[in-house]
Amino acid sequence: MKKVLILSVLFAAAFAKNSNAQSSSEVFSKKGYKLTFENQDTSFSKDLKAKLVQTFFEVYAKLSKEYNKKTTKNVTFVIDTAYDGVAATADARVVFSSKYMTKHPKDIDVVTHEVMHIVQDYGNSNGPGWLTEGIADYARSKFGVDNAGAKWTLPAFKATQSYENSYRITARFLTWIEKSVKPGIVKDLDAQLRDHSFTDDSWKKETGKTLDELWAAYAANPTI
Ligand SMILES: [Zn+2]
DSSP states (O other), X not given: OHHXXXXXXXXXXXXXXXXXXXXXXXXXXXXXXXXXXXXXXXXXXXXXXXXXXXXXXXXXXXXXXXXOTTSOSEEEEEEESSOOSSEEEETTEEEEEHHHHHHOTTOTTHHHHHHHHHHXXXXXXXXXXXXXXXXXXXXXXXXXXXXXXXXXXXXXXXTTOOGGGOHHHHHHHHHHHHHHTOTTHHHHHHHHHHTTOOOTTHHHHHHSSOHHHHHHHHHHOOOO
């Protein structure tokens, strides 16, 4: 514990020197999980920070239990003042745009989507990127703490859509397959993507239908 503290202080000092900005690093622990919170934005809302930390502990344990019990116990959040996107995750490190989060404080389930990427842990995936993102948004729709508060919903089906549209459009398709064709398919596909046994044939093995046949059936009756 002492060692961890010293290291994080050193890191914060080194970072401050390099970026010429003040940054702080704190460590939160709960039920065997550890979250290191690096904050480059001295004016970042304390309430929002608390909410991000709280949401992490709430959803990460659930996602781990549902999808991957071997997922890492050590995660880092970075509040980045220079990052222009929304958030991005690599190697159990989630970078949040301080600008975006400050402007959209209710979009707290960005946490859920991003930490699902840690749980997914596909490495050099042999599956398509749209499926990785679709599964992350499926997990957000199922385990998010306040999607309603962010007015975040799965968009209604439109004939112009494709499963390759990724994110929420793919998440809605997966929801439909779960409800109408094969309950548990997301867990199965997620496990196959992680152990790299996923192939284009996985859809047929799971449901008796190819991916395109599934999409055609979805388009014919997209109710969820
Ligand atoms: Zn993503």
